[in-house]
Amino acid sequence: AEGNASARIQFVLLGFSDRPNLQGLLSGVFSIIYIIVFIGNSLIIITTRLDAALQTPMYFFLANFSSLEICYVSVTLPRILVNLWTQDRSISMLGCATQMCFFLMLGATECFLLAVMVYDRYVAICNPLHYPLVMNHKTCIQLAVGSWLSGIPVQIGQTCQIFSLHFCNSNQINHFFCDIPPILKLACGDTFVHEIAVYVVAMLFVAVPFMLILASYGKIISTILRLPTARG
Secondary structure, three states, X not given: OHHHHHOOOEEXXXXXXXXXXXXXXXXXXXXXXXXXXXXXXXXHHHHHHHOHXXXXXXXXXXXXHHHHHHHHHHHHHHHHHHHHHHOOOXXXXXXXXXXXXXXXXXXXXXXXXXXXXXXXHHHHHHOOOOHHHHOOHHHHHHHHHHHHHOOHHHHHHHHHHHHOOOEOXXXXXXXXXXXXXXXXXXXXOOOHHHHHHHHHHHHHHHHHHHHHHHHHHHHHHHHHHHOXXXXX
């Protein structure tokens, strides 16, 4: 039986299946959200590329963040819309693993990119004379590429670890997309070790950037408070 369970190749995303009378409304709402996010962030990217006055590190990272937001919603919302439009809620194991992996990688990128953006402001405010030297074009490229790539090996490994489990409880995912907690609930046996691994990775990719952000903001606030006030 366990061998048959491990051979299961499809899941079912339940999503909003318990509210059939809202399918049309939800489809419209999510479509509007996706269009707004896509167009809004695309305009930011285009504007920062075309306007010479915006060719600065701050807007370079903002354009990267806008690209990230487009990727983020594109990982989940199109699939949700297909489910609402067609009522076909099935998703292959490979499709589910791919969606989860990209969602996790983009989540890691977001954490690192936010930390980089705050660091950029820290250098600009606390070390303005050294800012052009520290945040040069090469450094900005390296920080951006590092933010995008740093989470890939770990998140691919975590996804492979989760989908190497045997799934025998059910094939129905009580969620709108393939995420770790609802997937682990479908696994056979004890998933404690896998849950601990998830928390450790989360601490690595969330807590560390968060501490860097707090430290940078602390330095920024301290620098601003020490600035001499203008006297009339």
